[in-house]
Amino acid sequence: MTNISKALGRIQPSATLAMSAKVSELKGQGVDVIGLSAGEPDFDTPDFVKDAAIQAIRDGDTNYTVVDGTPALKAAIIGKFERENGLTYAPNQITVNSGGKHTLFNALVATLDEGDEVIIPAPYWVSYPDIVNFTGGTPVIVEAGADQGYKMTAAQLEAAISLKTKWVILNSPSNPTGAAYSAEELKALGDVILPHKNVMVMTDDMYEHIWYADFPFATIAQVCPDLYDRTLTVNGVSKAYAMTGWRIGYAGGPAWLIKAMGKLQSQSTSNPSSISQAAAVAALNGPQDFLVERNAAFERRRDLVVSMLNDTPGLECPTPEGAFYVYPDASALIGKTTPKGQVIGSDEDLINYFLEEAQVAAVHGAAFGLSPAFRISYATSEDILTEACTRIQRACAALR
Known part of the structure; x- marks a missing residue:
């Protein structure tokens, strides 16, 4: 049994x-x-990040923290979004989680009901559809093959949206393909989403700093400011700072969503590691060369x-x-x-x-x-x- x-x-x-x-x-x-x-x-992991973690241990920074991130880390994340993406957030619009996967999980579990649809371009990161399935939602897979650069087109997105659509998930640069959307391509997708008032965008920017293209990195809330209040911009320190084991993901988004994600986190993992949070502050505020x-x-x-x-x-x-x-x-x-x-x-x-x-x-x-x-x-x-x-x-x- x-x-x-x-x-x-x-x-x-x-x-x-x-x-x-x-x-x-x-x-x-x-x-x-x-x-x-x-x-x-x-x-x-860079030495200056390790040093910050060691210092946090020596300083006794080993207790519970605020459930969804210390004030110091939230301030560092706010600075990062402003400096690198031109996005302005208040502390109540920032969430810190135990890795980027945790961020995505919290957002989807906090917002999806049975039958809600989530549009996911394929190839996709393996966890997107499974998290949607876990909630009882329905993944709507849009195939984007090599012939179109492994990127979903605006026409494909328009055809996939329905009255049940709750989220569109974007990942640029992509895991598994490395494909990246230009600002113009993101703007075209945003123009499709904008009139659908109940549709939100979750953009997974985890590989933002591992970028080789001639065009600069862009994220959808940056190029489509009218979608700012409907976008969760997800990132983390795992890939750029070689901190996969430290387990720190974060996101900026509407205050109501961040509050809901914090409520869920308060009854699941509680706060991310205090030591990892101190290290992430150093990573985001320290030298980037x-x-x-x-x-x-x-x-x-x-x-x-x-x-x-x-x-x-x-x-x-x-x-x-x-x-x-x-x-x-x-x-x-x-x-x-x-x-x-x-x-x-x-x-x-x-x-x-x-x-x-x-x-x-x-x-x-x-x-x-x-x-x-x-x-x-x-x-x-x-x-x-x-x-x-x-x-x-x-x-x-x-x-x-």
């Missing part, structure tokens, strides 16, 4: 975390596996991986504008046979073949809502990436 709730039964375990766990298991068994499945920078050097390294890695994958039989790999992922199309490999006689019937078969034959771990495209493809994270050294892509090239060349 099981007593699992209906809500829990509506979701699946994270495919990205499952592959990361598999990689750890194989490495523990002594297998020479290269893990390219985790969305985590290989750079270390190291971001340029790290982005240059990410861009070199991107160019290496895109070049090698495009030289691989059966793969087509678009060049992303940001983040640290590529999302190659693998259509030409579906239906082929491995040296052991197994047919590659799906992109999940393909990544299992890569893992078994080449000892390279990736994540299959079906997990992100658009197949056949797979996601590779290039947040590791150029030597490791070269070896991984060489192994993939050999594995693909062996298919018949």
Whole structure:
């Protein structure tokens, strides 16, 4: 007999975390596996951020804090939004959470009822539809393939909106594709949303600072000020500051929504770690020059991986504008046979073949809502990436 709730039964375990766990298991068994499945920078947290955390511990800053963020961290976030995005928020418009995923979870659980619809462009980050499903809402998936730069068009958005639409989720630069919307593209989407007064926008800007495109980063509340009161602008310190384990996400939005999210958080996790919050203050207020050097390294890695994958039989790999992922199309490999006689019937078969034959771990495209493809994270050294892509090239060349 099981007593699992209906809500829990509506979701699946994270495919990205499952592959990361598999990689750890194989490495523990002594297998020479290269893990390219985790969305985590290989750079270390900056020393000045670590120092702030250590000082917070020494100062006894180890007690409960305000549920949704300390005044110091909220002030740092307000400064960041004003300085980098031209967005002005009051403290009651800021929420701090235990990671960006927690921010998204709080917002959706606090606002969705059964039958409410959430528009999600695909490829999407794996957790978006599952969180919507958890609430009893309905994900409305809009496929945006490589032929349109993995970005939803205004026409597609207009066709997807209904009287039940509650949210539109945008993610730029994107996990899993690295695709990024220009200000003009965001303005076109905003013009579609604006007349639909009950529709809100959740923009996931977690990869804001990992950006290679010629056009500057933009976020929708910035380019569509008429949507300011209907936009939750989500960000965090995980990716830019290499602080994934510190678990700090944050957002700016309308005061009523921030209050509702705080109410939910007060009965779930309560406050994020006080030490992590002190570190995040330092990250947001401290020197930002190291971001340029790290982005240059990410861009070199991107160019290496895109070049090698495009030289691989059966793969087509678009060049992303940001983040640290590529999302190659693998259509030409579906239906082929491995040296052991197994047919590659799906992109999940393909990544299992890569893992078994080449000892390279990736994540299959079906997990992100658009197949056949797979996601590779290039947040590791150029030597490791070269070896991984060489192994993939050999594995693909062996298919018949």
